Amino acid sequence: MDPRTNPFAPGAGARPPAFAGREQILEAADIALDRQIAGRHANSMILLGLRGVGKTVLLNRLHEEAKAKGYETVRLEVPDAAGGHLARMLVPMLDSVLRRLDRRQAAQDAMGRAGAALVNFAAAFKISYQGFALGLDGDGLAAGSGNMEADLPDLMRAVWEAAADRKTALGLFIDEVQYLSRDELSALARTCHEAAQQGGRFLMIGAGLPQIAALAGDAKSYAERLFSYPEVGPLSDAAAREVLSRPAAEEGVAFEDAALDRIVADTEGYAYFLQSWGKFVWDEADASPITEDDVIRAHPAIRADLDESFFRVRYDRSSPAEQQYLRAMAELGPGPHQTGDVAKILGTESSQVANTRRKLIEAGMIYSQRHGETAFTVPLFDTFMRRTMPDLVPYTPRKRG
Template sequence: MNPITNPYAPGAGAPPPALAGRDDLRERVHVAIERARRGRHAKSVILVGLRGVGKTVLLDRMRLDCEARGNQTIRVEAPEGRSLPAILAPRLRSVLLGLSRVAAARDLADRALRALVGFARSLKVTFNDIEVGLDREPEPGLADNGDLEADLGVLLEQAGLAARQAGVAIALFIDELQYLEESQLAALISALHHCSQRQLPIVMVGAGLPQLRGRAGNAKSYAERLFDYPDVGPLTREEDLRQALIEPALEEGVEYTDGAFRAVLSHTGGYPYFLQEWGASAWKVATASPITEQDVEAATEQAIAELDQSFFMVRFDRLTPAEKSYLRAMAELGAGPHRSGEIAAKAGRTSASLAPIRNNLIQKGMIWSPSHGDTAFTVPLFDAFLKRVMPEFEPG
């Protein structure tokens, strides 16, 4: 079939042809932002889920939804090794410059920009990666104490006052939120809490791995009441699965047999990223419509090879030999979750001796703890990949 019209989009953050099964979450976020815009109580939202469920794509679609209603947005990713002030300040400056062009909000937006100058200058010593264009003089005493938690609260308050005067909300869309260092996460939570108490139109929509619930609670005990934590999981309803896999092909005049559809589901578990990968590979293998079960099985080797090279290997390459060995012991036990003691026994070690390795893997976002003493992969199908890339299991 024509490779130019292949409708599937397997890629990190690449928008799929159909965003299936996420309408309820989009509506929840829309309601929260619009309530905040009107000065009503609204919880911020943190989307949690494993790799490959489409959190980034969903976050970007929600941002477009928000902007389409006239609101201001800040879209950042919290990568390892960069500070919250560094990723937030330049985007906030752009939003405030936009608000300064609204006549009713000009004075408040200008004051917020002066607060941003004081914020950046006072924290430059602590966070030397802050780089933001500063064309105003700071206002002494405004967000310039050099304490991130206190100053961020004042800064977002000033931005919220300007947004309220302009009749809009400011929504912070932050991906990979689990990589924020705990004190910076605590400062962000505190600042959002302060804005919520003042009924200012500032809302955060975050996304990250499942351990975010626990990390937010550890950072600030009231985070449980400040945020909603909807799970973003694999697609389970048949209508959503058909929308994701079959409808894009139908728009190009290509059908699937029911056997082909079921075969894709058995290989992918309904994870959106994997659906795109198998769909793209099946399209390449098939010679005519309909795509058959035989086409899907023939495409499976290609789909797995693509996943190994891109989705899995980029994560595997970040690991130390000791971390790879730990994960390989997990894989020997199956998909999981597994008790820490079982992993240690399989590895031929004690749980205490493996604890630092386990903690490092959690920090790198490779594993998480669904419940006390349990350990699970954050990357679906990673156990099978580890057996392919490390076929010989050697304990110890």
């Protein structure tokens, strides 16, 4: 059918033509946002899920909701695991928040303190910042020690107090949370801790890969209690059908039940795959209704596109040793797998490949939810690995020198 009217939207963070499922998380976040802006405590949350399940789209939606409720917000995406991004990204964004707050009428002293804290914070983390023209009557030392764990809570408190003066609250939305450094994560946990203790009008909603739960627990033992960790999984059968049939119906196109059954089974309900199947099946079909046969005929195009767009980009970023490790995991199937079993497939001991495994976790390719276990962060990645690297190469120790 006409690709011009094809409604489906596979792509990182792409707004789907029909957003389905997630009712429980939306409801929980709605309650938390309403409570916090009214000065009642609510836990901050971190949405956890695999690649392509729909975390970014959900985070964006919650961000829109927070803004609609009157929150002052900051939204950022941590670019990679290099660390040190948080301060650099926060300074200009908090500057915008203060400028917007300044336009709301209220007493200036909390604003002055927040402005001073931001200037100090920027200086402490060597971020060039002109400073916000406020009567900087605040504490000359706030947020300027250079210790992230101390400074970030100071800074955020100054900002949420300025927000509270203006009868609003501060919402912090962070995507790809697993790329935060340990210091940054501790500092955020601490910020949430202080907000809880002082009744601060502050809520953080993050999104990231599942390993973050273990990491946050590591960073601060109380992180387990500070955050809730809603799981973003595959869509339910009914939601998956809606994702496909609603946008098609809006274009006057129907899916036969057998076609929907087939797509739901193929995609296992993963949001990215549903959009991808929808797109290629639409292009393949000649007319409405779309049949199971159309789905089957679209398979080669879907696979080629997923290999190039979804799987390959991640694979290409890995070193040869990392690729061998991924290939060994794929030999065992979708996972999760015992780390010892992966080493056995490579013909070696876990300790020999521990470094490779750690790098893959840092890069967000694999994760470990339970000790001694390893799983792919990309759904169906095992099938891709077997296609792209038909042969398994055993581990060979690197020569020194």
